[in-house]
Amino acid sequence: MPICPRAALAAALLIAACAQAAPPHLELDVTLDPATRALRVEATLHPARHAIVVLHEGLSVTAAEVDGESVVARAEPGAQGVREWRLARAGQRVRVVYEGTLAPLDRGADHRRVLVALPPMASPEGSFLPAGGAWYPSPGELFTYRVRLSLPAGQRGLVAGDLTEERVPGEDGARTVATFEMRSPTDGIDLMAGPYVVAERIVERAEAPSLRLRSYFTPAISALAKDYLDDSQRYIERYSKSIGAYPFASFSVVASPLPTGFGMPTLTYIGEAVLRLPFIRATSLGHEVLHNWWGNGVYVDYSGGNWAEGLTTFMADYAYKEEASAEAAREMRLGWLRDFAALPPGAAKPLTAFRSRAHGADAATGYGKAAMLFVMLRDQIGTAAFDRALRRFWSEHQFRSASWDDLRAAFEAASGRDLAVFFKQWLERADAPAPRVVAARAKGTEVELTLAQGESPYALRIPLVFDGTDGAFTRSVEFSHARETVRVGVPGSPAAVRLDPDLRLWRALDPDSLPPILRQWILARAPRYAVVSDADDVRAAAENLAQRLFESPVRRVEPADAGTSPLLLLGLPADIDAALVRLGLPPRPSDVAGRGSAQVWTIPRAPGDTPVAVVSARDAASLHALAQPLPHYGSQSWLAFDGRRALARGVWPLRAQGLAIEK
Numbered sequence: 001m002p003i004c005p006r007a008a009l010a011a012a013l014l015i016a017a018c019a020q021a022a023p024p025h026l027e028l029d030v031t032l033d034p035a036t037r038a039l040r041v042e043a044t045l046h047p048a049r050h051a052i053v054v055l056h057e058g059l060s061v062t063a064a065e066v067d068g069e070s071v072v073a074r075a076e077p078g079a080q081g082v083r084e085w086r087l088a089r090a091g092q093r094v095r096v097v098y099e100g101t102l103a104p105l106d107r108g109a110d111h112r113r114v115l116v117a118l119p120p121m122a123s124p125e126g127s128f129l130p131a132g133g134a135w136y137p138s139p140g141e142l143f144t145y146r147v148r149l150s151l152p153a154g155q156r157g158l159v160a161g162d163l164t165e166e167r168v169p170g171e172d173g174a175r176t177v178a179t180f181e182m183r184s185p186t187d188g189i190d191l192m193a194g195p196y197v198v199a200e201r202i203v204e205r206a207e208a209p210s211l212r213l214r215s216y217f218t219p220a221i222s223a224l225a226k227d228y229l230d231d232s233q234r235y236i237e238r239y240s241k242s243i244g245a246y247p248f249a250s251f252s253v254v255a256s257p258l259p260t261g262f263g264m265p266t267l268t269y270i271g272e273a274v275l276r277l278p279f280i281r282a283t284s285l286g287h288e289v290l291h292n293w294w295g296n297g298v299y300v301d302y303s304g305g306n307w308a309e310g311l312t313t314f315m316a317d318y319a320y321k322e323e324a325s326a327e328a329a330r331e332m333r334l335g336w337l338r339d340f341a342a343l344p345p346g347a348a349k350p351l352t353a354f355r356s357r358a359h360g361a362d363a364a365t366g367y368g369k370a371a372m373l374f375v376m377l378r379d380q381i382g383t384a385a386f387d388r389a390l391r392r393f394w395s396e397h398q399f400r401s402a403s404w405d406d407l408r409a410a411f412e413a414a415s416g417r418d419l420a421v422f423f424k425q426w427l428e429r430a431d432a433p434a435p436r437v438v439a440a441r442a443k444g445t446e447v448e449l450t451l452a453q454g455e456s457p458y459a460l461r462i463p464l465v466f467d468g469t470d471g472a473f474t475r476s477v478e479f480s481h482a483r484e485t486v487r488v489g490v491p492g493s494p495a496a497v498r499l500d501p502d503l504r505l506w507r508a509l510d511p512d513s514l515p516p517i518l519r520q521w522i523l524a525r526a527p528r529y530a531v532v533s534d535a536d537d538v539r540a541a542a543e544n545l546a547q548r549l550f551e552s553p554v555r556r557v558e559p560a561d562a563g564t565s566p567l568l569l570l571g572l573p574a575d576i577d578a579a580l581v582r583l584g585l586p587p588r589p590s591d592v593a594g595r596g597s598a599q600v601w602t603i604p605r606a607p608g609d610t611p612v613a614v615v616s617a618r619d620a621a622s623l624h625a626l627a628q629p630l631p632h633y634g635s636q637s638w639l640a641f642d643g644r645r646a647l648a649r650g651v652w653p654l655r656a657q658g659l660a661i662e663k
């Protein structure tokens, strides 16, 4: 049996040696003219496993060869938006030439749609040919590639991979040509081009090829290039140190004309407007860099659920909060638990069912719950074993698909513990435990506690905080029954006990203790809205906002309509204030009163009362301006807007009480 050292060999060679079958290699010679949106490609695939080439319906095969001989290619209609080109026969090496006119860039492409579902698009201000857009013959399995991209002078473009050749024209009007190679097996090719100014930095590395850092920015934001290169370098060095060497020889930050951001191997494609936001370098950039390890370095075996978003959120977004302060980290954990508690009944899915962010309900588990799983796991096995496990996982699964089971195996090996129950309950159950302390009594130097949770109990390790005259003491107890009495030794004579006040346990927070947030309206199953002003333009703007805000169909009702599903009241300030009085609701809160052109707030209410949120706007235009930004603020209780810009926002405080200890 050959022993296959993973780190020493290029992944393609490794697969050749170990699996005795080289992955298919795709060569593309791409000519793109963004002004006319014309695309022409010569593609060679070797080995080709079948005689069908699936291409976007805008593209037509003009020539085809199998093993060096010309063959006929006939088109048949395929599934949505594609055609299947059937070659007269199969063979080892397939070469096809195809061309066509791409769709114009759709700047309004819905940010909630997954980008890979977009068609290939071109325009002088930016072209995007997504991996899932059928603009090249997909080998249908992991493959390596080489792409030579030719663009008119003034345009620059790239695909993921290492740059091997580049010609940038001067005044001669020649075309820009660049060649990229992806030597690690990958599952798709995204192509980006635009009127970019390229900034570059070469970083020498001790035991790896030098690293080429680049930004592809439009002239409007080229002043930001140095900061982005600095921070990209910092993140790559950070994760190379904690996980293992950065697995590629390049990394680029690419400005997108679309309002989104996502990561591919060796690059991240982020909306130009987003790149201007100062906090992006502090959060999203690190997240996208880290995806070169989790997701694009170790691939996700989706059959058991996507682990990569949770691990990336934990090691990037959450880690940065931990470094900022304990309060900031707690605030993020509260956000995850609050988002989960805001899901309507039945909407929660187990982590094994999470694929990618499509709806808020998926993000609450795929990002929040998965990240919390890693918080709990590190609390349980300790930081040293936790970090060892991640390095082991990385070295064992680079450029291969890995599952939650593979992660569990790495954590078990590094900690020497059986983690089957831990992973099983957090991955396979859609619900969350709701443990509580139902009785607490002082017994000499100990406290006797009765703990309870639901009928199908979780195996929990619960942090308890005892408040005494000498300060607070934290003790963790194991608890895996529906009801259990335990004794805990605590110094002094504590007066009260609080269950997990630091929120380190994934659990169902008591909805009555939770501040209402807009997500409860956005995700409501049967949302309702009422307009309290009469003017036609206000009514039209309110209707438009309601249609954009809710994820489920919304029904218009009268303001006083009885019912238990979430209600949104919209109107002009005077009409809103009058309606609040008429409905017996509390007045406009001081946090929002008189601020900006529009105010939005939720009303904390007693259990069983209709959940009510309010949108008050100075005029129809101010109401209309909320339609684009407001759906992004689901985790807030209140906001004040000036036009489309949020001036201020916040969450009403959490109501959490301790249980007094009986003496």
Ligand SMILES: [Zn+2]
Pocket (backbone or CB within 6 Å): 287, 291, 309, 312
């Ligand atoms: Zn991500």
